Amino acid sequence: xxxxxxxxxxxxxxxxxxxxxxxxxxxxEGVKLSPNPFDEIALEEALRLRExxxxxxxxxxxxxxxxxxxxxxxxxxMGANRAIHVVTGDAVQPLTAxxxxxxLVEKEQxxxxxxxxxxxxxxxxxxxxxxxxxxxxxxATFASKLHIDAGKARVVREVDxxxxxxxxxxxxxxxxxxxxxxxxxxxxxxxxxSKSKPxxxxxxxxxxxxxxxxxxxxxxxxxxxxxxxxxxxxVAELVAALKxxxxx
Amino acid sequence: xxxxxxxxxxxxxxxxxxxxxCVSCAQRIGGDIDVLVLADAPAAVxxxxxxxxxxxxxxxxxNAANVHALAAVYAPQVKALAADYTHLLAPSTTFGxxxxxxxxxxxxxxxxxxxMQVEDAQHFVRPIYAGNAxxxxxxxxxxxVVATVRTASWPEAAAATQPAPIESRSIDVxxxxxxxxxxxxxxxxxxxxxxSAARVVSGGRALGSADNFKIIYALADTLGAAVGASxxxxxxxxxxxxxxxxxxxxxxxxxxxxxxxxxxxxxxxxGIKDAGTIVAINKDxxxxxxxxxxxxxxxxxxxxxxELQQALA
Numbered sequence: 001x002x003x004x005x006x007x008x009x010x011x012x013x014x015x016x017x018x019x020x021x022x023x024x025x026x027x028x029e030g031v032k033l034s035p036n037p038f039d040e041i042a043l044e045e046a047l048r049l050r051e052x053x054x055x056x057x058x059x060x061x062x063x064x065x066x067x068x069x070x071x072x073x074x075x076x077x078m079g080a081n082r083a084i085h086v087v088t089g090d091a092v093q094p095l096t097a098x099x100x101x102x103x104l105v106e107k108e109q110x111x112x113x114x115x116x117x118x119x120x121x122x123x124x125x126x127x128x129x130x131x132x133x134x135x136x137x138x139x140a141t142f143a144s145k146l147h148i149d150a151g152k153a154r155v156v157r158e159v160d161x162x163x164x165x166x167x168x169x170x171x172x173x174x175x176x177x178x179x180x181x182x183x184x185x186x187x188x189x190x191x192x193x194s195k196s197k198p199x200x201x202x203x204x205x206x207x208x209x210x211x212x213x214x215x216x217x218x219x220x221x222x223x224x225x226x227x228x229x230x231x232x233x234x235v236a237e238l239v240a241a242l243k244x245x246x247x248x
Numbered sequence: 249x250x251x252x253x254x255x256x257x258x259x260x261x262x263x264x265x266x267x268x269x270c271v272s273c274a275q276r277i278g279g280d281i282d283v284l285v286l287a288d289a290p291a292a293v294x295x296x297x298x299x300x301x302x303x304x305x306x307x308x309x310x311n312a313a314n315v316h317a318l319a320a321v322y323a324p325q326v327k328a329l330a331a332d333y334t335h336l337l338a339p340s341t342t343f344g345x346x347x348x349x350x351x352x353x354x355x356x357x358x359x360x361x362x363x364m365q366v367e368d369a370q371h372f373v374r375p376i377y378a379g380n381a382x383x384x385x386x387x388x389x390x391x392x393v394v395a396t397v398r399t400a401s402w403p404e405a406a407a408a409t410q411p412a413p414i415e416s417r418s419i420d421v422x423x424x425x426x427x428x429x430x431x432x433x434x435x436x437x438x439x440x441x442x443x444s445a446a447r448v449v450s451g452g453r454a455l456g457s458a459d460n461f462k463i464i465y466a467l468a469d470t471l472g473a474a475v476g477a478s479x480x481x482x483x484x485x486x487x488x489x490x491x492x493x494x495x496x497x498x499x500x501x502x503x504x505x506x507x508x509x510x511x512x513x514x515x516x517x518x519g520i521k522d523a524g525t526i527v528a529i530n531k532d533x534x535x536x537x538x539x540x541x542x543x544x545x546x547x548x549x550x551x552x553x554x555e556l557q558q559a560l561a
Contacts, residue, residue: 016514017377026381094349095358118496122376124361129319129349138320138427141346144489154430158489159342160443160498161259162434166318169426178479178496179489215358218371219384223521229542235555238527241543247447247504247525248471248560 001111001170003046004104005080006097006128007060008036009071010121019222026220035074038116041176044183045146046114047079054148057081059108063092063100069199076194077186083197088204088211096204096211098130103207105135110171112153117142117175128175138168142177250279250369252335253307255326256297257317257343258287263296265444266339266397271300271405273397276366277335280304284329286322288315298411306414316429317343323350325419330355330392334369340396340499341443352394360385360395362499374398378495379518399443400501400522435488439465442491445474448502448523450493453480454509454531454549461486463550464508467557476500478510494519509549512537529553 011017012032019026035043049055060075062068063086072083086100105113118125132139140146140155144163147154148170157164158177204211232238242248252274257264267283274281282305283297294308307329313321326347330336336351338344340362352359365373367384372395376383387393442448449471451464461481468475476493477486493500495515501522508529510516517540520526528541529549538544545552 011377013515017380019381026377093358095353095356098353120378120495123378123495124359125345126349126352126359126361129346130353130359132320133323133350133353136424138424139346139350140427141319142342157342159432160490162432162488162490164432165430167428167430172426177489179483215360215385215387217383218386221382221384223375223379223382226521226526226540226542228539229526229544231538231544231546233545235545235552235559238543238545238556239559242504242525242527245525 001055002057002059002108003049003055004101004108004110004113005039005043005046005058005060005075006101006113006115007039007043007062007072007075008116008119009033009062009064009068010036010119013037013120019220023219023221033071035071036116036119038118038176040183041178041180042114042116043075043078043080044181045176048181049148055112059084059110061086061101061104063088063097063204065089072199073194074186076197076199077190078184079190081197083199085199085201086204086207087201090211092211093214094124094126094130096209097127098134099209100204100207101127101131102134103209105131112148112170113173115173115175117177128173132173135173138172139175140166140168140172141175143174144177144179146174146180250277250334251332252277252279252281252337253329253333254281254283255322255336255338255344255347256283256285256293257339257341258285258293261289261292263293264339264341265404266341266399267297268300268404269399269402270337270339270397271302272402273363273366274335274337275302275405277369279334282307284326285309286311286314286325288312294414295411298414299408300405301408302405303408303412305412307417308414309417309419313423317347318427318429319346319350320427321423322347323354324421324423326351327354328419328421333392335393335395337395337397340398344396348394348396355392355394357391357394358387360387360393362398363395364398364401369393375518378514379521380514398499400499435490439468440472440474442474442476442493443498443500445502447471447473447504448476448500449473449506449508450476450478450510451481451486451508452478452510453484455481455486458486463553467506467553470557470560473504473506478516479513507537507541508553510537511535512540
């Protein structure tokens with residue numbers, strides 16, 4: 001079984017992004033970029049399935065500009081067999097990403113697609129669900145445990161009410177939550193090895209996907225600031241302050 | 249004329265209050281508001297939805313296949329009704345986040361996540377980068393707007409003086425059987441629900457163990473509060489994952505939020521920005537949580553929390 005893994009590059013989670021003064025976007029020039037943390041978890045899970053003999057091949061997919069190859073090398077160094085680079089200069093929204101992934105699914109016929117539940121830049125949390133819909137296959141979002149056996153997956157999902165278990169027929173789409181696994185660190189020899197692994201480049205337009213039906217970003221603004229509060233010296237003062245506000 | 253369909257979230261025959269928050273958001277969009285109840289036995293949930301102020305009509309669909317909220321089963325049914333509506337909404341809970349992108353893709357349209365503000369029927373504000381920026385988006389003209397509603401940004405709709413009519417519907421579409429519900433392990437307790445509680449007490453990594461978390465539960469019980477936790481406390485296994493507050497956990501807006509032993513990572517602060525009053529107790533005076541706390545107290549939580557509980561008992 002092949003596993004396709006979505007592998008997006010995002011602004012590193014430690015960077016506190018700033019909105020440009022003219023409201024035209026967020027300043028991303030020169031900031032540190034990293035793999036989306038949920039996608040690293042997705043790749044780790046795929047690699048573990050390959051190591052257990054459940055999967056035979058792990059393919060990482062990235063959608064973005066020409067310099068995305070550097071990022072895809074990371075995924076190869078972590079252990080993916082090969083990479084597919086869907087080349088586009090435009091920022092891609094979830095529906096377009098799902099349409100592009102569907103084209104790759106049709107071409108590669110994976111038994112499983114694992115994506116992060118959300119990217120930490122646009123926080124959309126949509127692409128996996130959209131791909132499953134377009135593909136007309138099951139989805140198991142927010143996975144914290146994944147077990148595959150006899151053409152089915154048993155997935156424990158982190159939902160608001162607790163932990164839900166679903167059984168889904170494969171092929172299917174699974175999206176990862178934080179506690180599915182802890183991704184491995186990349187070792188230096190793996191970086192060397194990754195240089196000989198193939199990255200296939202495909203133009204988004206050549207896949208027959210037109211970016212369209214998009215949301216138009218009209219304005220960016222910083223969030224309203226909470227006013228700085230006061231420090232109290234002890235519990236008595238805290239309780240008095242809360243009583244004063246009618247909160248206790 | 250706008251016409252909004254809200255997909256009701258419910259569990260164990262009860263309407264989730266997140267649905268009432270979607271009604272407030274739909275009222276801001278304006279026009280008619282229908283609520284869709286997909287269930288095996290929808291009567292009680294439909295009645296609860298009909299009693300929300302602003303609801304024009306409740307569509308009640310009884311079908312054994314709807315006994316569990318499976319996105320793959322619900323989505324084709326929502327799609328089947330979509331042609332009658334300009335807007336389709338569900339709460340931005342794990343229920344709505346799972347379902348609405350699937351609905352949008354079936355309709356071939358974009359989806360707006362975590363709707364915080366409505367500027368008009370086509371323009372919406374939503375958070376990006378863990379809430380560090382607010383983005384206004386315009387949806388394409390003539391397209392159905394499919395969105396999830398950030399519940400912390402909207403109040404629950406009030407009770408109606410006159411209940412809205414309830415119409416039974418059957419939706420004749422093929423439903424998949426490739427997705428099967430096996431079980432739910434719920435941390436349900438007698439405490440208030442974290443997502444909708446007026447008061448929340450949360451603990452962080454500094455608690456040090458699952459056993460030590462009992463002082464958080466004790467304080468919460470004294471306050472009649474729900475219990476939450478930071479990602480670090482959940483990752484360390486002190487509490488179950490459904491207590492996680494933050495960017496990838498629950499986004500909440502209680503009147504009172506008490507953060508104990510939580511340093512205040514960006515992703516946690518994202519989950520509590522809309523809280524009325526934030527109290528922080530932490531031994532590190534430099535902890536980022538103090539930058540957004542209304543009242544901060546520096547000291548040993550193992551001494552201060554029991555003391556606070558005593559003082560409030």
